[in-house]
Structures are given as structure tokens and as C-alpha cells.
Amino acid sequence: MNNSNIQNIFVIAHTDHGKTTLVESLVSNRTIKKEEDSDITTMGSLFHYDLPDSVPLPLGLDSRRFLLNLIDTPTVDIGCRLKESDDALVVVDVVEGVCVSGQAMLQLERINSVLFINKMDRLILELQLDSEDAYQTINRIVETINVSIQLGGNGSNSKQKRIIDPVVGNVAFGSGVQGWAFTLENWAALYETKLGVPKEKLLRRLWGNNFFDDVNKKWVSNRVSEDGRTLKRGFCFLIYEPLRDIILAANEKNSEKLTKQLYYININLTNAELEQTSRKELICTVMKRFLLINNCIISMVVKHLLLPSPSPHNNII
Ligand SMILES: Nc1nc2c(ncn2[C@@H]2O[C@H](COP(=O)(O)OP(=O)(O)O)[C@@H](O)[C@H]2O)c(=O)[nH]1
Ligand SMILES: [Mg+2]
The missing domain is CATH 3.90.1430.10 (Yeast translation eEF2 (G' domain))
Structure with a gap:
């Protein structure tokens, strides 16, 4: 295996927004029978992902296999653990919205991120929002995260920052506790x-x-x-x-x-x-x-954080 394809992904969120539940859900769902065409396997909190043969191997890579190490990062540790070059899966509780510590962290750390809007089940079962209100609630989160991303990350050492955009596919929606997630592409x-x-x-x-x-x-x-x-x-x-x-x-x-x-x-x-x-x-x-969480989250991380410079609307699956 090409070591350059091994990557740590920090799972970050405000306390109680669902980091631990998400990682546990991803790990436990590996026992679910794989779909015929699934290309995801897991081992502990390490996840293998094989780029489908239909996708040309990106320049600079000599292996189609990626190994992701998802690190459930306690909120108190984030400041000292993240470096500028790190990648993160940001988790936000859709009902609570983006909390100040989360925003501050994104500004400070200048990381590249994808977003998981978690606890969508609460929007439906608890809040019982109508669909337009649900859209507005989610859109506020996307906009708030993008403001944070744009405020940080302009330093010369930082990677080219990418804003998050559901249409591009670097935003997933779902429920960690129920084990499902989707991007618009699904x-x-x-x-x-x-x-x-x-x-x-x-x-x-x-x-x-x-x-x-x-x-x-x-x-x-x-x-x-x-x-x-x-x-x-x-x-x-x-x-x-x-x-x-x-x-x-x-x-x-x-x-x-x-x-x-x-x-x-x-x-x-x-x-x-x-x-x-x-x-x-x-x-x-x-x-x-219908929408197994592993398929969505792992492929989103690979496409938008691990593959070199994905262009917008770059669909690899
Ligand atoms: N309704 C709902 N609750 C969730 C979901 N994910 C996590 N929780 C609950 O939110 C609480 C905090 O979750 P936890 O994973 O410990 O959050 P962490 O502090 O970010 O690691 C727990 O009571 C979880 O059961 C979800 O998708 N839906
Ligand atoms: Mg936790």
C-alpha cells in the first residue's frame, strides 16, 4: 500500500453534537452485509476505501487504496492537536446549530473540512419542522460554517481553502445514532x-x-x-x-x-x-x-479531503 494514501481525519464538533456516536456508528455498521458494488471495508476505526476502477487514478498517486484513521477528538484537545495541514470532518447538531467554540476553532486552525449535519432525526421527529423551515435551519449552518472558513485560512502556509457546498458534495446530512446519511448526490x-x-x-x-x-x-x-x-x-x-x-x-x-x-x-x-x-x-x-452512513461519510471524506484538488462537481462514484 502506498503510505501517502494513509490519512488522519479529525472528527471535530462542539461537545454533545455527536462525534463519538458517529465514529461508533461507522465502526459498528461494518458488520452489515456489504452491497455487491460497495468498495468500503473497515477495521477498528480505520477505514479502507478503494477508488472504483471507473475513476482515473489521480496524478501523483500510485495506489487506489486509501486508509482513513478517524480520530474522535475531544473538544478540549482540538486546539493543541490540529495543525494547519490537517483535515477534519466537522459535525454539527442540526438543532443546536454551530456553537461559538466550533466557529472559533475553524478560524484558528485553518484546516480543510467537510461537514456532517447530524441529528436530522430530531428535525423530523422532535421539532417537526415544515420543509421550508428545515431548509432554512440547515442553510444557516452551512452559511455560518462558510463565514468561519473564509475568515481563517488565508495564511501563506495554509492549503487552498474550499468552502462547503451541498451541491459540490462536501456536506452530508443524517443521523449518527440511527446509522444513515446522504449527500445531494444520493x-x-x-x-x-x-x-x-x-x-x-x-x-x-x-x-x-x-x-x-x-x-x-x-x-x-x-x-x-x-x-x-x-x-x-x-x-x-x-x-x-x-x-x-x-x-x-x-x-x-x-x-x-x-x-x-x-x-x-x-x-x-x-x-x-x-x-x-x-x-x-x-x-x-x-x-x-436506504442510506447507510458508511457509504456516504467515507466516500465524502475521500473525495473531498484526500483526493488531490477535486474540482467542483467532481463525481468519482
Ligand atoms: N437524536 C439524535 N441523538 C444523537 C445523534 N447522535 C448523537 N446523539 C446523542 O447526542 C448525545 C451526545 O453524543 P456524543 O456522540 O456523545 O457527542 P460528542 O460529545 O460530540 O462525542 C448522546 O446522547 C447521543 O446519543 C443523532 O444523530 N440523533
Ligand atoms: Mg465524545
């Missing part, structure tokens, strides 16, 4: 197969001010149409609402509703699984099968 790929719309075209519609006018059948940038109708954002009706419907159906143990939702995403549950005694377990079973 949904774009799903709709590409379902609707025949090219993934790249769809990706841009899944974030930001992209609203669908279903009367005139076109995408527009204003939330209110010329004739006064309130339109829905791409993120809301193509991601958040389907996600919420699946989680709520599992939480209600409504097998009729759930089976219908799962049919669309090609997931079958056995009767035994549907009748699982605990609602929590049922949500985890369904969501892990």
Missing part, C-alpha cells in the same frame, strides 16, 4: 434512475433558490409565482419531504404507508422486520438499508 442518482433526468442537471436543483412551478412546469428562482402561488423548493419536495414521510411511516409503524414509500426506493422489508417491536429499530433498519 438523491440525484435516485431520481436519475426514476425520472431519467441527468444527475448533474438535477444536483443544482436540490439546493438553494430552485423552486418548481408545477402549473407552468418549470424551475424558477422565486418562491412566489407571478400569480401569487407559494412554490416548493427542490430540496423540500425532492429530499426532505420524502425522507420525512419514510421516517414518520416507520415511526408510526404504518406498514401500508411504509411499504408504499419503500417500493419507490426499491427496498423490501420482511414481515418480521415490519413487525419489529421498537419504532426506533424499524427506523434504523429502513434508513440503513
